[in-house]
Amino acid sequence: MENIKTMDVPDILLIDDTPEDIEAAVALFRENGYRVRIATKASTALKLLEQQAPDIILLDIYMPEMDGFQLCQTIKGQLQFASLPIIFLTSSNDEESIKRGFELGAQDYVVKPFNLSELLARVDTHVKLKHQSESLIEAYEELDSFCYTVAHDLKAPLLSIGKLLEYLALDYSDHLDEDGLELLSHIQDKSNEVLGIIDHLLEFSRMCEMPLTSAAINLETLFLQVFNELKEQQGPRQIELILGRLPEIHGDPFLIKLLLTNVLSNAIKYTGGRDIAVIEASSREQGNEYLVSIKDNGIGFDMRYASRLFKVFQRLHSQEEFPGSGVGLAICQRILKRHGGRAWLIGVPDNGATFYFTYPRSQRDQDAATP
Ligand SMILES: Nc1ncnc2c1ncn2[C@@H]1O[C@H](COP(=O)(O)OP(=O)(O)OP(=O)(O)O)[C@@H](O)[C@H]1O
Ligand SMILES: [Mg+2]
CATH class of the missing domain: 1.10.287 (Helix Hairpins)
Known part of the structure; x- marks a missing residue:
């Protein structure tokens, strides 16, 4: 608790409509150096949130207007609040609602009636973690x-x-x-x-x-466009593209094009020694993400060194054989991180490489796919 007390007074937004719970929690937190703001329904909570983002949200599941799950989804759906820690307050220890809370992005849960020291310990921990990750980002x-x-x-x-x-x-x-x-x-x-x-x-x-913009992007069309642009610069090489279905995503069009350009230029570069280069792209849905893969039949690499490749200036092939500066994959990783995705590369020496990346499916895409 020392760390927290020396910082600005941490701010809790307590969203609950049960007077006894509110009273107990408020007394506890105020005694321990927290500022507590209270909302007994979703609309008030959203107003308080707009006024000032708290350090942590304690959220009751059962409430009038909008239940805790819906409210959690609304809050997490707003970019500026997406990383706010949320602790669910649940009156039952039932696995289903706890699981649902975590799926919606909650960090933790506490069962009612509160064990006060447990509640305080959990809130302390999450507030500390939030401050630590903010300092890291800074x-x-x-x-x-x-x-x-x-x-x-x-x-x-x-x-x-x-x-x-x-x-x-x-x-x-x-x-x-x-x-x-x-x-x-x-x-x-x-x-x-x-x-x-x-x-x-x-x-x-x-x-x-660069600030991110967001637009609908047809990944398949963009992939083909980038492929054709890069292929044109290659001169007389035989490069075959097997293009499976790629999703429509939402993201920054400039950065997503830069991502595809880097991945495809690798696939084209590292198949340089093949009589016929074959590049294959496909995707599938995986929970609330897409998994996209771009496979080539090029020189490949030894997986023992795979962890280095996404760092700036790290290369596994010689400048003479395959010129480059070793920044492309680091750029890809950053672009994906900014969009909530991740990337990795699998290779086999002399037997090709596959670049994989995950990309979040927007709520709209998920709703459209639900029958
Ligand atoms: N498709 C691939 N097949 C084999 N090795 C690859 C492939 N993609 C990347 N690599 C390996 O990963 C290293 C890092 O790739 P990265 O794209 O970051 O840099 P680069 O291609 O060397 O240079 P550039 O900055 O011009 O992209 C490469 O030097 C290469 O050794
Ligand atoms: Mg590259």
């Missing part, structure tokens, strides 16, 4: 913007070095012998390489800061 954002600033500030002097090298090559090549010219050309290559890395770093951090 630190992460600071690191991101530091990374962006460093990359941005390095770019200008690097561009000048590139220009100076160009002048040197143009105006003084007569004064250099063969070794000198070779050295100069190496320095130019290295300077371009560093510029490439800086550009990727900038792209990577800019992408994380």
Whole structure:
């Protein structure tokens, strides 16, 4: 409790319509340094929530107007409240309602009548966890913007070095012998390489800061469009696409296109040695998510190193064989994280790789699929 008391007074929103429960809980929390706001019905709760987001919500299941499950769904459906911890207050220990609460995104439950020390311990824990994850996010954002600033500030002097090298090559090549010219050309290559890395770093951090927009995206149409664009740049290669059904999703069109571009450019790049490259995409529904897979018959990789691949600048293949900077998959992971999905890659040496990602199905999609 020490940690919490030294921070700003933590705020509880108690949504319950039973006077005895309210009285006991309010006395407990106020004694222990919390601020408690009370709502006895859903409409008041939503108003209080709009006024100020609390640190935690205690939510009764049985209430007039709208029950706790519906209210939980409404709250979690709003982006700015989606990560607020919710503890269900349930009068029965029945498994069904507890399961339903967790499915709707609640963090915990407490059975009524309250055991006061248990209630306090649970609330303390979840409030602490919330503050810890907020500090982590803040630190992460600071690191991101530091990374962006460093990359941005390095770019200008690097561009000048590139220009100076160009002048040197143009105006003084007569004064250099063969070794000198070779050295100069190496320095130019290295300077371009560093510029490439800086550009990727900038792209990577800019992408994380960009505010998300949301639109309906037909993944199948977009997939085909990206595939055709990338294939055109390939020259005379035989690349076969087997495109299964891909869902319609909601997300940021620019970022989702960037995701597909990175995944497909890998599939195209790492099948470079095949006479006929085969890329196969398909998807299926899995609970409240889609699982999408993009498989290729390329060079593959050793799964022992798989955990590295989504980190910036990590590569398993040589620059000579397959050029790249090792940022593509890190970008994919970030895009998916921002949309509530996750990604992983499965490979077999010399036997292809499959990129998998999950993507949340919107409530609208789920309702449409329910008979
Ligand atoms: N389809 C694939 N088949 C085999 N290896 C892959 C595949 N996709 C990714 N990899 C491995 O994962 C590494 C990281 O991929 P990532 O897309 O991040 O970087 P990259 O392709 O090397 O460079 P770029 O930043 O230009 O995308 C690659 O270097 C490669 O070793
Ligand atoms: Mg790549």
